[in-house]
Amino acid sequence: MFQKTILSPLFQIIPFLVTPAKSLPPRAPLAARLNGPRRPVIVDTDMSHDDMAAILYLLQRREIDLVGITVVNGVTHVANGVENLRRLLALAGREDIPVAGGPAQPLAGANTFPEFWRQFADLTFRLNCPPAVPAPAVSAPALIGQLVAASPTPVQIIALGPLTNIALALQANPALAAQLDSIVVGGGAVYVPGCIHEEDAANPNQVAEWNLWLDPTAADFVFRSGAKLVVAPLDVTHIHGPSPLLISRRLAHEFSRAAARWRETKFMARIIKGLFWIQPGVKAVPVWDAVTAAIAVEPTIGTDWRDLPLQINTHPPEITGQTVVNKTGPPNARVCLGGNQVAFEAAFLAAANSLDNLSEPQSQPIDRAS
Numbered sequence: 001m002f003q004k005t006i007l008s009p010l011f012q013i014i015p016f017l018v019t020p021a022k023s024l025p026p027r028a029p030l031a032a033r034l035n036g037p038r039r040p041v042i043v044d045t046d047m048s049h050d051d052m053a054a055i056l057y058l059l060q061r062r063e064i065d066l067v068g069i070t071v072v073n074g075v076t077h078v079a080n081g082v083e084n085l086r087r088l089l090a091l092a093g094r095e096d097i098p099v100a101g102g103p104a105q106p107l108a109g110a111n112t113f114p115e116f117w118r119q120f121a122d123l124t125f126r127l128n129c130p131p132a133v134p135a136p137a138v139s140a141p142a143l144i145g146q147l148v149a150a151s152p153t154p155v156q157i158i159a160l161g162p163l164t165n166i167a168l169a170l171q172a173n174p175a176l177a178a179q180l181d182s183i184v185v186g187g188g189a190v191y192v193p194g195c196i197h198e199e200d201a202a203n204p205n206q207v208a209e210w211n212l213w214l215d216p217t218a219a220d221f222v223f224r225s226g227a228k229l230v231v232a233p234l235d236v237t238h239i240h241g242p243s244p245l246l247i248s249r250r251l252a253h254e255f256s257r258a259a260a261r262w263r264e265t266k267f268m269a270r271i272i273k274g275l276f277w278i279q280p281g282v283k284a285v286p287v288w289d290a291v292t293a294a295i296a297v298e299p300t301i302g303t304d305w306r307d308l309p310l311q312i313n314t315h316p317p318e319i320t321g322q323t324v325v326n327k328t329g330p331p332n333a334r335v336c337l338g339g340n341q342v343a344f345e346a347a348f349l350a351a352a353n354s355l356d357n358l359s360e361p362q363s364q365p366i367d368r369a370s
Helices: 004-018 049-060 078-091 115-123 140-150 164-172 210-214 216-223 249-258 263-277 288-297 341-353
Strands: 039-045 064-071 099-101 156-159 182-186 229-232 305-308 310-312 323-325 333-336
Touching: 039 049, 039 140, 049 064, 049 078, 049 263, 049 288, 049 341, 064 078, 064 140, 078 099, 078 115, 078 263, 099 140, 140 164, 156 288, 164 216, 182 288, 210 216, 216 310, 229 288, 249 263, 249 341, 263 341, 288 341
Parallel strands: 039 064, 039 156, 064 099, 156 182, 182 229, 229 333
Antiparallel strands: 305 333, 310 323
16 A cells, blocks of 8 residues: 555655665574474565565564565556565565566556556665566466465465455466465455545545555455455554554654664664654554554454455446445455554564564553644
């Protein structure tokens, strides 16, 4: 997700974002730092700023084995998204992770972010990252299929963008749905308003969230695929839910101090701090896909889980991409509608500090007033 109210002022902080961080070392790969079982994960991303934070977060989690990352057409154009991802992995010292891009268009229709947003996302965040070698010429759906087939244990896919690549992988091999551990979808809006018209007044859609709106045909296919779905909608990742998970100003400060030793976590801290730099009056900000990643790693961060029968509207335009609870159908998704803010903050600090043991935090509300 890439919010207009954040995007436009980001031009003011390009110098802040691109200050060189190359004097710091990357951490050693996790395999060199620990023993024990790890969960194989594929991330499918459109390389927005919150996706970058999510990927860097997952790279720091000791229990996660990030076996591949695919880029989907979304806020970045695919070729630029792949380039940005390779540079991000070079910054983190993880160029060993396989990378691939998907098609440059949705399965059907022509929904897209405003071009101005996309051009900004294509080029800005890579400026702080070192050059990287080109990615091998393999398609994202093919790489997903290869990695799932090669894994000795079921793979979890964490989807941080539109569902185009995942739908194509499932279409190519319908058996994939049963082979996966789960698909964690960062997207949708169940009991809260959509965010599209709020962020792009020229778009009349007031009920959908960007990731599912951009390719509603793919989203509809994935939600009907029979795969085990875990959904983190705007109810938990955005400001309108009853108990959303947000980045507080205090957490941003604490994370920045804890992250200063390693260049990948320092870059992550810069993304977070930049959101407050352009919104000096707010006390907390959403970082949507980073929340999705945290919930995927530690589901206990979610406090309001419901098994729901979800379907995705594919027409007409004013409701395209809407996430609808179909009260006559069986549940097809485990949906997180709220979370424990203190547990979320502890998980983020654990990633920065590489902590193993967290005390059991008590939930408390976050002050979201501006």
